[in-house]
Amino acid sequence: MPQILIVDDEATPRLALRRLLERGGHRVSEATSVIEAHQLDLTQFDLIISDLQLPGEPGTALIDAVDSLPVLITARHVSVRTAVEALKQGAVDFVTQPYAPDELLASVAQALDEHAPRRGAGTDSQRGNATPSGMIGHCPGMLAVYTRIRKTAPADVTVLIQGESGTGKELVARAIHRQSRRVKAPLICVNCAAIPETLIESELFGHEKGAFTGASAARTGLVEAADGGTLFLDEIGELPLDAQARLLRVLQEGEIRKIGSVETRHVDVRLIAATHRDLNALSKNGEFRLDLYYRLNVMQIDLPPLREREDDILEIADVLLAAACRRHARSGLKLSRTARRDIRDYPWPGNVRELENALERGVILAEGSLIHSDDLGLGPVIARPAPARSAVAAGASCPDSFVSDQQEDLSLEDYFQHFVLEHQDQMSETELARKLGISRKCLWERRQRLGIPRKKTPRSRSA
Numbered sequence: 224m225p226q227i228l229i230v231d232d233e234a235t236p237r238l239a240l241r242r243l244l245e246r247g248g249h250r251v252s253e254a255t256s257v258i259e260a261h262q263l264d265l266t267q268f269d270l271i272i273s274d275l276q277l278p279g280e281p282g283t284a285l286i287d288a289v290d291s292l293p294v295l296i297t298a299r300h301v302s303v304r305t306a307v308e309a310l311k312q313g314a315v316d317f318v319t320q321p322y323a324p325d326e327l328l329a330s331v332a333q334a335l336d337e338h339a340p341r342r343g344a345g346t347d348s349q350r351g352n353a354t355p356s357g358m359i360g361h362c363p364g365m366l367a368v369y370t371r372i373r374k375t376a377p378a379d380v381t382v383l384i385q386g387e388s389g390t391g392k393e394l395v396a397r398a399i400h401r402q403s404r405r406v407k408a409p410l411i412c413v414n415c416a417a418i419p420e421t422l423i424e425s426e427l428f429g430h431e432k433g434a435f436t437g438a439s440a441a442r443t444g445l446v447e448a449a450d451g452g453t454l455f456l457d458e459i460g461e462l463p464l465d466a467q468a469r470l471l472r473v474l475q476e477g478e479i480r481k482i483g484s485v486e487t488r489h490v491d492v493r494l495i496a497a498t499h500r501d502l503n504a505l506s507k508n509g510e511f512r513l514d515l516y517y518r519l520n521v522m523q524i525d526l527p528p529l530r531e532r533e534d535d536i537l538e539i540a541d542v543l544l545a546a547a548c549r550r551h552a553r554s555g556l557k558l559s560r561t562a563r564r565d566i567r568d569y570p571w572p573g574n575v576r577e578l579e580n581a582l583e584r585g586v587i588l589a590e591g592s593l594i595h596s597d598d599l600g601l602g603p604v605i606a607r608p609a610p611a612r613s614a615v616a617a618g619a620s621c622p623d624s625f626v627s628d629q630q631e632d633l634s635l636e637d638y639f640q641h642f643v644l645e646h647q648d649q650m651s652e653t654e655l656a657r658k659l660g661i662s663r664k665c666l667w668e669r670r671q672r673l674g675i676p677r678k679k680t681p682r683s684r685s686a
């Protein structure tokens with residue numbers, strides 16, 4: 224059971240955090256200052272969660288003092304700059320208070336997962352071809368990915384990671400950063416699809432005071448915040464053309480110019496970009512700059528979708544299930560035999576993220592010690608053609624009427640289409656997207672591509 228030290232001088236938030244962590248299956252100790260923390264044997268802990276503002280030294284003073292132990296910083300009323308500073312100093316995460324319990328537990332789980340290997344097995348680079356911390360799976364496709372990470376990380380080149388949503392592109396970016404010489408500098412992760420188009424340039428490159436309506440003060444951009452470290456741009460295919468031009472300049476000249484400024488500033492940033500789209504095709508219809516594509520594509524890492532990682536699915540499910548059990552304090556829960564079979568046969572359009580969500584749902588809904596297929600809330604399960612089992616037997620024991628022999632031949636797009644057409648009258652767009660393990664934006668895009676636009680019913684309008 225992971226052991227966590229909370230450092231906070233205020234009793235009420237300290238106690239609330241203690242209760243939350245204990246309910247999540249962690250053992251917890253407390254200290255009220257950095258000095259008091261040092262009086263404990265820090266090597267016994269797996270994670271420190273420290274408030275930033277403490278009497279005496281700030282919580283970030285613990286980061287250097289404890290070397291490889293992860294330190295998560297929390298704080299009230301602080302600026303983005305303070306958070307970036309804490310991350311630059313080496314905090315594994317920065318959570319502002321008041322925090323959502325789920326988010327805090329997710330940060331804790333991620334910090335523990337990512338640093339688990341340090342507690343025994345050495346660092347990613349020491350383990351050669353072994354799984355980079357946080358990544359599960361040993362199928363041939365993933366072994367090739369791990370080798371690529373190991374060779375690419377020290378080379379300090381731009382990397383383009385390609386793969387469907389939820390295949391682990393951000394995990395790969397984190398592994399590259401951790402194995403690179405920039406490990407002590409910040410890794411700044413930005414999802415280009417999540418920032419409104421009108422704001423993205425100023426978020427990335429910063430702006431001067433008065434550069435546009437509402438720019439009441441000058442602001443440093445995220446590229447500058449990553450100076451000396453790594454910038455991870457997820458969904459780079461969504462970057463508007465103007466922002467692409469500025470990014471190209473960063474890559475070519477190592478310079479940025481804030482919006483509204485005439486001055487340039489030198490930055491030393493390693494760029495890792497990720498996309499689920501075909502940038503080459505986008506550049507052919509003018510949606511993505513070809514010169515930027517060539518600049519990004521120095522080294523490419525392709526992540527296989529989960530449905531092609533048949534040998535890994537159950538291994539990943541077991542590890543993620545154990546983590547979900549810890550988070551919800553439900554030890555000893557197991558997957559039923561049918562649930563295991565359905566997990567293996569389901570096409571996982573939302574990949575590992577969807578699997579993670581399904582298992583979390585299963586842990587919450589399971590009534591006894593077994594998680595059944597229904598608890599997972601999967602969409603239609605299409606049995607894989609398995610030489611060891613007859614297709615009829617596989618289909619006969621599947622719970623959903625959707626399954627038939629012919630449907631084994633369904634493509635993922637057929638599956639998507641069937642699922643949407645069958646469920647769109649009962650489900651909102653949000654529910655549909657969640658069941659499919661994709662974002663609402665992705666659902667909308669696929670509807671457009673496959674010619675199944677949303678029906679204008681009162682339900683769909685309000686979704």
Ligand SMILES: Nc1ncnc2c1ncn2[C@@H]1O[C@H](COP(=O)(O)OP(=O)(O)OP(=O)(O)O)[C@@H](O)[C@H]1O
Pocket residue numbers: 357358359360386387388389390391392393394395457458499539575576579
């Ligand atoms: N190989 C893996 N082992 C363990 N967990 C994984 C693996 N791949 C992905 N995950 C988990 O799946 C979730 C999604 O991963 P991640 O955010 O890296 O995917 P992504 O490809 O960047 O998705 P998106 O493009 O939608 O942002 C995360 O919670 C991550 O920890």
